[in-house]
Amino acid sequence: MAIESHIIGFYQAVSTDQALRDASTEAEKLLDDWGIESSMREDVFQLVDSALKKGEDLDPESQRLLEKDRKSYITNGLGLPAGPKRDRFKAIKKRLSEISIIFQKNLNEETGGLWFTPEQLDGVPNDVLETLAKGQGENEGKLRLSFKYPDLFPTLKYATNAETRKTVFVANENKLPQNIPLFREAVVLRDEAARLLGYKNHAEFRIEDKMAKTPKTVDEFLGDLRERLAAGGLEEINKLLALKAAEGNKDGHYYLWDHRYYDRLMLEKDYQLDHNKIAEYFPLGPTIRGMLQIFEQLFGLVFVEITGEERDRVSDTGKGSDIVWHEDVQVFSVWDDEDEGSGFVGYLYLDLFPREGKYGHAANFNLQPGYMDENGNRRYPATALVCNFSKATPKKPSLLKHDEVVTLFHELGHGIHDLVSRTIYSRFHGTSTVRDFVEAPSQMLENWCWTPSQLKSLSHHYSYLSEDYAKAYQESSGDSSKPEEHIPDSLIENLIKTKHVNDALFNLRQLHFGIFDMTVHEPSSHENIEDLKISETYNKLRSEISKLDGPESLGEGWDWGHGQATFGHLIGGYDAGYYGYLSSQVYSADMFYTVFESDPMNGTEGRRYRHTVLERGGSQDEMQTLVDFLGRKPEPDAFYRELGIKA
Template identity: 50%
Template sequence: MIDKVPPQPAPEWKHTPEQITAGIASVISESKTLNDRIAAVSEPRFDNVIKTLVDEEQGRYGDVRQLLFYHSVSADKDIRESSAKAEEVYREYSIETSMREDMFKVVDTVFKQDPDLDAESKRLLEKMHLDYVRNGLALPKETQEELKQLQKKLSSLELAYKTNLSENTEFILFSKEELIGLPEDNLSQLEQVDGKYKMTFKYPDVLPVGKYVQNADTRRRAFVGDQNKATENSELLSEAVKLRAQIATILGYKTHAAYVLEERMAKSPENVFAFLNDLRSKLTDAGRAEIARLLELKKQDQKALGLLEDSTFNVWDYRFYDRLLLETAYDVDDQKISEYFPMQQTVEKMLGIFEELFSLRFVEITGADRSVWHEDCKQFAVWEVKEGDEISFVGWLYFDLHPRTGKYGHAANFNLNPGYTDKEGKRVYPVTALVCNFSKPTATKPSLLKHNEVVTLFHELGHGIHNLVSVTTYARFHGTRVARDFVEAPSQMLEFWCWQPAQLKRLSGHYLSPTKPIDDALVERIVKSKHVNGSLFALRQLHFGLFDLTLHTAPAGEVDVAKLWNEMRQDIALLQQADEVTHGYASFGHLMGGYDAGYYGYLWSEVFAADIFYSKFRADAMNREAGMAYRDAILRPGGSREETESLKLLLGREPTNEAFLAELGITV
């Protein structure tokens, strides 16, 4: 029991729309005053330019991120709209200030002095200087102004795309007969309208329809409807791709992908294409074999239902027959498994694993002391137990795990306030939040997590832990603020825990009898099923990655986006779609949310994740010594040094792809 009071209070979540508007205006005003003062420094040095600028700006990070976070989570539409407008205003200001020539001049002066600095401060100076160069500050004045206007236009497109998704309320009405096969728990959560069931495109509604409903036409309508939601985003993405290409050309890069990848571990589009195409060549035959197996199952199913044989395996068939294969050939029943993973209990046990591995303690805040943005949220104070049982505060952690109108629709971690050392030398502690969309409890059952949802929750919590245990001097390098093609590696590495028999049992407990863990035989079947249709899953990721990279290497961004999306799915993912033309890129939030020319990173970073797990944890997933070494080498430094340096420090060698290929069943 920890009865200490955290040295830093949790954020208060009581903003009105007017306070959000006024708050962002105040931040911008203070920032502009500071920048004007910095730009006028007559003798620029690191301490009176870079350090002063960073000390004051990062002190406002938490305020800004909180005000903009409401857009993703508030149940109040007026607050969401005010937050979205604040984000638009702040984005415009950020573009303005990032392209101030007078600021570049003083930073450039300090950079050319090559001051004697500690490693993290030197990295900060180099990154700040490079930011200005990559923003075009070394170009003629008229070109800078053109770039500024293009960046503002691009920012508006990205924000509109995001808003269209979060505010989307489209749905399809199905009769009960059209939903035969849908488990009662899922059916009971659907709102009824005029005697029919309303399926929205939120995860807890649409995904079970694809997995369980027998009627192929229902599955088709659900899949196509979900793919074609927020159609207004199609044009926004096309326009953004052209703008990105135009900006890259002005900055002297061949393509937008070349511009983006300059700062990533991959370094160039050519390297990424080679990586993805090599994987594709190794996985395609295995994918075709998996399709053939699923197609045979489909034929058997159609015969049993008295239907005409359909020898085409469509994209809306995949989830249904993948699930059916797991149930029939592997005796893995998602519904039965979920009974052993009631959400609240599973979260508590996940936290227990992280406590043991990383010497942490999570204390839930309840009652009048709780400070949250919605009643569904849980709040934790996080502590570290050091040698001699010394307790030190780590930061604040939030969980917001159920869907609601207007809320961010996927699963993500939000780093609400990065940790850093302030100008008085005091530690400012991080605040991080997990935002997911798992089914709500019913009148008779708690929220139950399917195994893939357990994996998702563990993954996102991995990001949260990264943000919590990172300790850097500057907020810029804190936690998940690493190279985009490395950021997923720590969380992907932790997914392995969800496939270890001992850890699965530790996480489990039947919702009717919490002390009853999942039985060994079922655990064994789950573990054996890990790579069932694994090639098809990887090919689906390759479709996304190659689509993204092809978009962002197209000359002038001129590409038929719909044609590319649909043809690539069939060619790469091997899934047909009859004559349906879908527009899944209109809800592919990564492309307008920071992963442009970067989606490949999910597969790229899996190389490092597998290497770390196989090298350090495969023999004993709860090895405390390995956990602490991993925490200190990979998580603690965040982006304050090169990612390859952190990997080599932990592994004692250069990373390799041997474990990654072994996981995919590829022999080299």
């Protein structure tokens, strides 16, 4: 079913055609409704139950499939007696599916923005301003700033006008009022459904089959980390407040809309780090090629881009445009190298630039899973990276800030996991692991973006790409001499020094998301979640955990923003699971520092990692996968050392 359904549902995230996006949304609703009905088939459940009780000697993955199938029937309502309770549970499941689809569609199709004068956008880089729409009529002389990442983040980082940054930040938190009631309805319905099944709350229901097993384990992990990071966070804020005061603003507040700006300023002043200068060495095309070469060397893969007439040849219709959904999309066929047997692996698609109606963040989408068919033949996977990096201009190619390099490498890590997986069943393919493990492989690979030799090999100054770019660089820089082709060692050294600058504040931000997630999914009673003031809770927790001031400190109350309405993770599968972004770092740090730290490009270890971790997908217990790779159970020492706190 996934061979058809993943692509059908994918159009709502990437198509430029409103009618096709709408049709994709409606089709996904139909598929989800069918899935809910089929997951509550009493007759099929009896067959699965009987097969498990029969106790035949099965291969481990088939045994795991049978056990998980039986459990899923029970947690999908067949543990309830036929009648009103089961009917109510089914109705809740259908409504939750509908909410998820509508919520994400609203996120994808959000088109809001604000008009500013050029003076209000003082400090924002020219290459950003040049891409903004120019106003007419009442907006004559103004520029329109959208809430898409290529507009939003540079403005919060560079706009010298604090009021502009505040306006943008608050507006972004309030950009989707239609999602506010949907979020509330979702958490209330989830709690009701969990209680119908006999669980205390939705968190207990969701975490039972994850690595953490219980909400108590999660709460203790998050609480302990919060306690360990609190002092460091306050220390970082004090340093940033001193920088703010030195800039002439001594109001004593460090606001939410201050952080990206003063964090960037600190990096420039204290570490001589100019992210725009670093971005010059990471034009998108060469950076992608460099990343793929790393994966080739580490994992024994070969990536072949399909372009021009070759697209016509591989297309069933003979039209190359039919094998992609947009002209910007790149597609690669992926192969094993000779040492790995030279076999076909799958297809990788890259859709990297923003456009109207497109999914607004960075993510990896499985288009078709891999598995063995009933004749023992392999069905090959296809996977897509969907990101939103700034597009090229006549004077510059798309240039990646270092954090965007990390994001791209992270998502490519998910894509490689999706491609090299070798499971019998599609259910366990690739990233289909428990949520509190799924981020670990990609998080581990992020370390390559902080390794001097790899940064050097990935880099390629954009002025070397063409004569036009070289001329444009000289004009914009006022420097007639050519820059180094690869990023200088001094820049790399300065960059690596900043890896943990304001790290406590970053992780406290992640803790805010994780603790809010647990708060709304772990109420003491159903009445508690029905009565919970969700927006106030979101903003209060952020203030308490991150220690950053918001509009509430200016007397505007706690209901000033509705960030949860923009939080697609908690509606799209990370409910009672966002903690996994932090907990999986325990595993990713342990794997990197134990195996790869001394030689990140060790192809022998890279292939062992491919076969021991990535190939397994979710086909065995994830803790067993870690033990197989590490030779022992994972330990948190490397994670805490990385954060600069005692284990």
